[in-house]
Amino acid sequence: MDAACRAAGRDPASVTLTAVSKTQPPEAIDAILAAGQRVFGENRVQEAQGRWRDRRGGLADLELRLIGPLQTNKAANALDLFDLIETLDREKLARALATAAEGSGRTPRVLVQVNTGAEPQKAGVTVDGVDALVARARDLGLIVEGLMCIPPVDADPGPHFERLADLARRNGLATLSMGMSADYETAIALGATHVRVGSALFGERIVP
Numbered sequence: 151m152d153a154a155c156r157a158a159g160r161d162p163a164s165v166t167l168t169a170v171s172k173t174q175p176p177e178a179i180d181a182i183l184a185a186g187q188r189v190f191g192e193n194r195v196q197e198a199q200g201r202w203r204d205r206r207g208g209l210a211d212l213e214l215r216l217i218g219p220l221q222t223n224k225a226a227n228a229l230d231l232f233d234l235i236e237t238l239d240r241e242k243l244a245r246a247l248a249t250a251a252e253g254s255g256r257t258p259r260v261l262v263q264v265n266t267g268a269e270p271q272k273a274g275v276t277v278d279g280v281d282a283l284v285a286r287a288r289d290l291g292l293i294v295e296g297l298m299c300i301p302p303v304d305a306d307p308g309p310h311f312e313r314l315a316d317l318a319r320r321n322g323l324a325t326l327s328m329g330m331s332a333d334y335e336t337a338i339a340l341g342a343t344h345v346r347v348g349s350a351l352f353g354e355r356i357v358p
């Protein structure tokens with residue numbers, strides 16, 4: 151992380167490491183918590199509840215980010231557990247989050263997920279739909295902090311990260327969640343503020 155920031159001429163404090171804990175055993179999570187990591191990404195609401203409900207209590211500075219697809223009927227559960235939802239990709243979900251937030255006293259923080267590769271099997275709003283969804287989510291009272299993408303597996307990620315950065319700029323959004331184990335250096339060079347790293351972080355070093 152620090153080396154990638156230095157290589158890109160960026161202040162390491164400007165990039166947050168989101169540790170993707172989705173498939174990790176409890177020992178691995180406890181080890182990385184003990185090392186001081188506080189920002190975590192999970193891709194399923196129910197699994198994340200099991201993993202984090204008890205740990206959360208003692209960790210006031212923990213930040214949990216949902217990085218997997220969210221069904222509207224789980225919007226309230228997701229809001230209960232997660233500090234931020236990175237996968238807003240349709241108006242119906244924006245409405246469900248706004249409804250779930252009513253009366254809870256919490257204002258949902260979200261990123262809009264963009265399907266930059268226009269892959270039919272992948273979640274995310276189309277590039278053409280970003281501006282409208284951002285505007286709609288803001289109208290509904292959500293706090294839209296930025297954009298997130300997962301480039302196609304086989305593609306050069308650079309152009310996808312550049313496109314996401316352009317879309318964020320024109321919508322006045324500061325947060326860019328992009329880059330995973332294989333391509334976080336490229337993402338940092340192209341402006342990522344959050345990289346989501348799983349396998350490269352929880353290597354054999356931590357998993358017994």
Ligand SMILES: *Cc1c(COP(=O)(O)O)cnc(C)c1O
Pocket residue numbers: 170172193217218300330331332346347348349350
């Ligand atoms: C699993 C996952 C990651 C982490 O992937 P690694 O290649 O293990 O770093 C990042 N983002 C999302 C959305 C994921 O589902």
